[in-house]
Amino acid sequence: MATWVLSECGLRPLPPMFPRPRTGSISTTKPSTSLTSDLKNFQQQTRLQCCSFKERTRRRSWELKVSAPLRVGTIEEEEEGGGGEERISNGVVVEEVGEFDPGAAPPFKLSDIRAAIPKHCWVKDPWRSMSYVVRDVVVVLGLAAAAAHLNNWIVWPLYWAAQGTMFWALFVLGHDCGHGSFSNNPKLNSVVGHLLHSSILVPYHGWRISHRTHHQNHGHVENDESWHPLPERIFKSLDNVTRTLRFTVPFPMLAYPIYLWSRSPGKTGSHFHPDSDLFVPNERRDVITSTICWTAMAALLVGLGFVMGPIQLLKLYGIPYVLFVMWLDFVTYLHHHGHEDKLPWYRGEEWSYLRGGLTTIDRDYGWINNIHHDIGTHVIHHLFPQIPHYHLIEATEAAKPVLGKYYREPKKSQPLPFHLIGDLIRSLKKDHYVSDSGDIVYYQTDPNLSGSSTSN
Numbered sequence: 514m515a516t517w518v519l520s521e522c523g524l525r526p527l528p529p530m531f532p533r534p535r536t537g538s539i540s541t542t543k544p545s546t547s548l549t550s551d552l553k554n555f556q557q558q559t560r561l562q563c564c565s566f567k568e569r570t571r572r573r574s575w576e577l578k579v580s581a582p583l584r585v586g587t588i589e590e591e592e593e594g595g596g597g598e599e600r601i602s603n604g605v606v607v608e609e610v611g612e613f614d615p616g617a618a619p620p621f622k623l624s625d626i627r628a629a630i631p632k633h634c635w636v637k638d639p640w641r642s643m644s645y646v647v648r649d650v651v652v653v654l655g656l657a658a659a660a661a662h663l664n665n666w667i668v669w670p671l672y673w674a675a676q677g678t679m680f681w682a683l684f685v686l687g688h689d690c691g692h693g694s695f696s697n698n699p700k701l702n703s704v705v706g707h708l709l710h711s712s713i714l715v716p717y718h719g720w721r722i723s724h725r726t727h728h729q730n731h732g733h734v735e736n737d738e739s740w741h742p743l744p745e746r747i748f749k750s751l752d753n754v755t756r757t758l759r760f761t762v763p764f765p766m767l768a769y770p771i772y773l774w775s776r777s778p779g780k781t782g783s784h785f786h787p788d789s790d791l792f793v794p795n796e797r798r799d800v801i802t803s804t805i806c807w808t809a810m811a812a813l814l815v816g817l818g819f820v821m822g823p824i825q826l827l828k829l830y831g832i833p834y835v836l837f838v839m840w841l842d843f844v845t846y847l848h849h850h851g852h853e854d855k856l857p858w859y860r861g862e863e864w865s866y867l868r869g870g871l872t873t874i875d876r877d878y879g880w881i882n883n884i885h886h887d888i889g890t891h892v893i894h895h896l897f898p899q900i901p902h903y904h905l906i907e908a909t910e911a912a913k914p915v916l917g918k919y920y921r922e923p924k925k926s927q928p929l930p931f932h933l934i935g936d937l938i939r940s941l942k943k944d945h946y947v948s949d950s951g952d953i954v955y956y957q958t959d960p961n962l963s964g965s966s967t968s969n
Contacts, residue, residue: 613918616857616953621915623867629915634904639696653679677836683709685886691721692898711806718799719784723791732869734858740846747779748946760941760962766839848873848891851940855955863952870896871919879926
């Protein structure tokens with residue numbers, strides 16, 4: 514740097530005036546008076562010549578915007594010509610890196626992201642977690658009581674939208690229990706998780722185990738468990754009705770109950786059956802417990818139907834449940850699909866936990882962010898599901914400098930996230946299947962379906 518500055522000033526750097534001796538100790542003799550005088554004259558001359566240099570540089574733009582450390586090409590890239598081209602900007606050589614490849618292995622490790630996240634973000638506060646449960650349950654009961662009391666057809670649609678969203682919020686808290694991010698007490702997590710999930714007809718342990726499989730295999734074509742892509746051979750084996758319904762709004766947003774009973778095409782098993790392919794033998798008791806709790810809730814709803822009448826039960830519980838299912842499918846689908854740039858899916862040796870997790874997408878839901886406990890902050894949640902939901906935003910901000918372009922900033926939402934409906938429809942038009950071969954694959958489009966999702 515010093516050589517460059519001096520050359521810009523029209524000067525040559527001086528040779529070392531006090532070289533270190535090759536042997537013996539360093540001399541501590543003071544420089545002579547004449548040498549000191551010569552050095553002062555040199556410094557004065559340097560100041561005068563650099564003044565004109567500073568004057569010239571005022572007319573230049575030396576701004577450099579950097580959001581991440583400069584990328585250093587590997588030896589292999591240099592040999593293969595993959596390090597990018599060089600251009601001259603204002604007399605400075607700048608390396609132009611090629612287009613970002615989301616399927617390339619990242620230049621950082623999972624431990625690098627972990628180290629960037631503040632330690633307090635990992636702390637689970639059961640009292641704080643329970644406060645969210647109390648808040649949501651009070652709102653759910655209050656909405657139901659108000660709607661039943663008013664019993665007005667102007668109020669009912671507002672109630673359905675609000676209560677369906679609150680059912681979804683209850684699911685997210687039970688989801689935290691399933692991950693163990695609710696508290697460090699497994700018994701507390703299990704009790705709260707069963708109460709919350711059973712109340713909205715979700716088998717807690719059955720879902721918890723399959724969701725764990727989803728996180729452990731995120732981004733893997735065959736092994737992922739939630740909204741994973743269909744290989745071409747399975748896609749083409751579907752009958753026309755199933756294929757059309759799967760990619761036509763609103764039918765994919767009603768898939769969750771079907772998934773609980775029979776999973777996705779190409780996979781077998783049920784979240785209710787202890788001998789399902791989803792579970793190992795030592796999880797049998799947990800699955801039976803959750804199925805019993807689910808059955809008890811279903812029986813309670815049947816009893817309430819006799820007490821208040823099926824129509825009132827439909828208005829108070831049935832329609833909000835359907836809207837909850839739509840929220841669940843909508844949010845979970847958009848966490849893994851619908852980005853403006855195609856994102857990879859992996860197989861074989863190309864897959865890793867980190868690379869799979871980096872294909873998830875954060876979404877902004879406006880006012881809904883707080884209501885559904887910031888589940889849209891999804892990348893860090895997928896990589897580190899032990900982080901409580903109330904620390905996800907801070908953890909994400911801390912991790913962004915490490916993630917660089919592997920983090921995709923979500924579009925800012927209006928108070929209500931209507932813009933995401935367009936993302937959903939566009940994705941269902943084009944994200945249909947992936948190739949049967951290849952370790953890094955991208956969604957392909959069936960031209961026969963590309964226009965079918967426009968019916969909304």
